[in-house]
Amino acid sequence: MSDLLKSGRLRGSATFLLPALLLCALPFYLDAFWLRIGLFSMAAAIGAVGLSLLSGTAGQLSLGHAFFLAVGAYGYVWLAGEPGPGLPPAVAAVLAVLLAGAAGGLFSPVAGRVKGVYLGVATLALVFLGHHVLLTADSVTGGFNGRSVPPLELGGFTFAETDPELTVLGVPFGAEERLWYLGLALFALTWFTARGVLRGRPGRALAALRDSETAASVMGVPVARYRSSAFVVSSMYAGLAGVLLALSFRRVVPDYFSLLLSVDYLAMIVIGGLGSVAGATVGAVFVTALPLLMTRYADQLPLVATPGSGDGSIGPTEASRYLYGAAIVVILLYAPDGLHGLARRTRARLRRRPPVTGPPGTGPSSGAPSAETDTAGDTATTARAKEHTP
């Protein structure tokens, strides 16, 4: 058996299949609270992967992610709902993703030419202008109070509490369970497409662009075109995340899509490790689940007050913001390639430990091997924008 597992291909598919099976089994064991955390995490992960492509791989800082999430979410609600064209929800979902991509495309004259951290400032405009539009375009967005989200329907199957009633293996399948599988499917789609993009020609071109714009363009990378397509692709992922978020929240309101949300997404990819799909996922789960868990267990945590217990006390939302704000600083100080890079280096170090020589535990402490693995594995992940001299 272990021989079988050692043959690379089987082990490769096993590392994917096991977590996938585990994730598929979870709805049978967890209650709605945990499923909702998972659902929000999956939506956030989809968005974070998109941002990671743009910021981590292409080195373009974007603070406009909340805007594209909003375009996806509101696009779906408007296209599928009343008032609006009232399209079949599945069609509306696809169109909403395309709409987010188109919004990214419209911004590409700026996104293609403004580089690095400056794009971060330019995209601030999207968040503020977008928020203004969400508040004022009442007929489409429902204004300050937002709109309720029509449930997704796929070939007569509705992703809601009923219609049809469904019980699988004695577990009643409500909205959370159904959306969980939808989220899993969409996340799997994101995972594989993003890895494909990163490992193929576009990923290499974008990384070259990040490391040196001049060198990349001399090597034949069309700079502006790759920059703006990275922006479009990233906004399409954001749109998809927006649709899933809208379905899970069942109501969209403008104030959710504020600058804070954009900063949350940035926190996700920095904490997870820039430029890697797995890192973005880990970061997304961390940043999404932390405030929800803290709210739930506020009464058992030291230093954290239950929500609404007066001014000046540290509520769970604040506590989690302290934590991940500090996490950004600490991670960039001590492990610039994020949790993902940290995990990879630890793994590489363990693997390099000589199996028999010496007593156990002395292997990895010498400095040289770790330095070697650092440089060997450090091609695509670090938190770098391009351009060497300003």
Added chain:
Amino acid sequence: MTGFLDALLNGLALGSVYALIALGFVTIFKASGVLSFTHGSLLLLGGYLVAVLHDDLGFAGALALAVVVTAAVAAALDRLVLQRVGGTDPHAAHVQTIVTIGIDIVLVTDLARRIGGDLLPLGDPWGNSVTDLGPVTVADSRIAAILVSAVAIGGAFALFRYTPWGLSLRAAAEDREAAALMGVRLTRVRTVAWCLAGGLAALAAVFLVAFPAPGLERTTGQIALKAFPAAILGGMASPVGALVGSMLIGLTEAFVAGYQSDLHVLGEGFGDVAPYAVMVLVLLVRPAGLFAAKGAARV
């Protein structure tokens, strides 16, 4: 006509406050290549200190202390955190920019928690008094904003132009490596730059929340972000550009707000977001800003 003059004066007052903030951005950028996203929280910190201290120290004393403390906090952040990130990496400035976002999250969360849902008065001497200037009535706070900003900005420009530190700053902005080889102590230059920027931000806070604004609230820091368009319009590395950009942004905001009834297509409160619309329009035409020098890339 009075409407026009009103908007013009409001715009100038607003623009001069933005200029204080934008000048800070630009100074930091020149010294270190970092875009400081902490500016919103530094501004909030300055305003909060004035709000808390003015009962005991009087307004002037509170303001002076707030400026000093904010400057010291800014310098400490640079020395103790930012300068330790990235090391000799050529992209260090970009990584440090992201670190400033992390610092901002922590500081803003903490200050917002302390401020809560309240509106804190700053106890400024001009209160809600107004002065008649010919046909228009102007709030005294606006006049004070213009005068004090003019003095502060003049002082900052004098620093850039006539002091050894200003010379070092300009040298560092020109070519960091060459400046270091010529004996410019880059760490000291950038720490002083952060000091200056922090002080200016605290000063700006006082005028940003003065009458007719209701007072210091937890979202005040977000207003500082409007100085970003101002600095970007100016091309980020040019103090004069930042000044012009700030005036442009301030005037746009005031005129859009003043003529809101004629612009109702754009929706209520468009004045607040107009600076960003201007920024996008300018970036479409000149991606490097209005005053940026054209540079050739070296490989």
